[in-house]
Amino acid sequence: MNICKCFQCNTCGTQIDCRIGMSNRDVQPFQFACPQCEERISFVFGTQNGELTGASEVEDFKGPFTGANPFVDLHLDFPAYYGEYQMGMTTFLRVTRELGQAGYQHLNQRLTMLNVLYPLEKELRSTITQYKRGDIENFSKTCVKIPGVALKSRKKQDVLAALFTSTSVMSSPFTIHEHNSEISSKSSELFMWLHQQHRDKTIHFVEEILGNNFLKNLHNDCLSLYPKLVSMDLPFRPAFFYDYADTEHLGQIPARLSTADFEACSNFYKDLAEVFARQLTFLAGVNNLIKRGDSDLFESTMKVTKAQKVRPELESLNSFANVDLGSKLAFIDDCFYRVDMNAVDNKLRNGIAHYKYEYKESTQTVTYYPSKEGMSREKYHEISFMAFIRKSLLLFREIHSVNHIMKAALFYCVLVLDKEI
Ligand SMILES: [Zn+2]
Incomplete structure (x- = not known):
């Protein structure tokens, strides 16, 4: 269903024609900027008062639009395009045409699941808080409120299983199911292989990252990202579309989100990048173990610069941890886990x-x-908000994937080594 409205901007008086495609989310907050003066206009469907801000509705408006006013197309679930008003050429129609029946149905299933799951963000947050506090009594009460989660016993392995099910279920609309199950099973095989091939050094690695709390802190930081993601379901919804469509030209497509602004989402990418940079330390350790049987041993040609100077940051995994995200990837030789660049x-x-x-x-x-350019600002890059959100989604998926490898490490500690985590 589509609704056509005409708004008048409170700041500059411009009249804006607006077509709103309805989704099945219970509450639908929309937001866009006045094309003339940049003032923010927002309103909500699904609540009592509608909360229109930044504009007033033109009361005597009768459709159809004539093309005399600027036109804005809005839809919470899909990318909306800029351009001229075309009667009947709605966002929904364009999306179903572009994706075909099968693609659209799969996408729609994920959006439907998200409609059910997003209101459980608080339950997920409590589950994680109680896990971090080590309060299994409260944990057992909150985790079972999430569909598909059961706590078999208070044993550490069952608590971990319930925790990982909670985060997996709650993030499932955002991730790719097939990829998750593959990495999950391969990761546990990997740790069993390491235990057989490089037993002492694998135990040494695990003892190191348990002893300095690296694994626990990293795991806790990962966990905090899940409720944040779920609370940001609105901007992420339209980015799912690109799992089915050609993403090669995403940067050039003038596709817009119909809600939220960049400021509200920018910190999340920063947080994701911080956590991922720390996950790379974990990955480097595992990669070193696989390749050279020692988590501290980086590839020998990388340990010196072109001028044959020793790189102190590659002396051990501990010193590698201080390297920043931009350089870390280059020092992990032929990583066993393929990072989505x-x-x-x-x-x-x-x-x-x-x-x-x-x-x-x-x-x-x-x-x-x-760039560091002193006081000036000249060298710049540009990215559309949609491409930015897509990037955030892909980075979240990377973190979720590495979290599966960390899960395998945690289960290895509990089940094989019988260690406290
Ligand atoms: Zn205006």
Whole structure:
């Protein structure tokens, strides 16, 4: 169903024609910028008062649109396109045409699941809080509120299983199921293989990352990202579309989100990048074990620079941990886990972290300045808000995948080595 409305901007008086495609989410908050003056206009469907801000509705408006006013297409579940109004050519119609029946149905299943799951964000948050506190009594009460989660006993392995089911179920609309199950089974096989091939050094690695709390802290940091993700379901919804469509030209497609603004989402990418950078330390350790039978041993040619100077940061895994995200990947030789490079953008991360970016809401364009240029700002990169959200989604998936490998490490500690985690 589509609703057509005409709004008048409170700031500049411009009249804006607006077509709103309805989704099945119970509450539907929309937001866009006045194409004339950039003022934010927002309203909500599914609540009592509608909460229209930034504009007023033109009361005597009678359709159809004539093309005299700027036009905005909105839909929470799909990318909406900029452009001229075409009667009947709704976002929904365009999406179903582009994806075909099978693609659309699969996408729709995930959106439906998200409609059911997103209201359980608080339950997920409590489950994680109680796990971190080690309060199994409260944990047992909260985790079972999430569909598909059961706690068999208070044993550590059952608590871990319930925890991982909670985060997996709650993030399932955001991730790719087949990929998750593959990495999950391969990771446990990997630790069994390491236990047979490099027993002493594998135990040494695990004891090191348990002893300095690295594994526990990293795991806790990963966990915190899940409720944040679920609480941001609105901006992520339209990015699912690109799992089915051609993403090669995503940067050039003027696709827009119909809700939320960049500021509200930028920190999440920064958080994801921070956690992923720490996960790379874990991955490097495992990779070193696989390749050279020692988690501290980096590939020998990498340990010196071209000028034959020793790189102190590759002397051990502990010193590698201080390397920043941009350089870390280059020091992991032929990583056993293939990182999706579309997800990682250190320049973007730096632009956000150093608060050097501008966001134009009417065109949803982010301009960021990652270079150190003294007082000036000249070298810039641009990314659309949609491409940015897509990147955040891909980076979350990377973290979720590595979390599966960490899960295998945790189960290895509990089940094989009988260690406290
Ligand atoms: Zn305006």
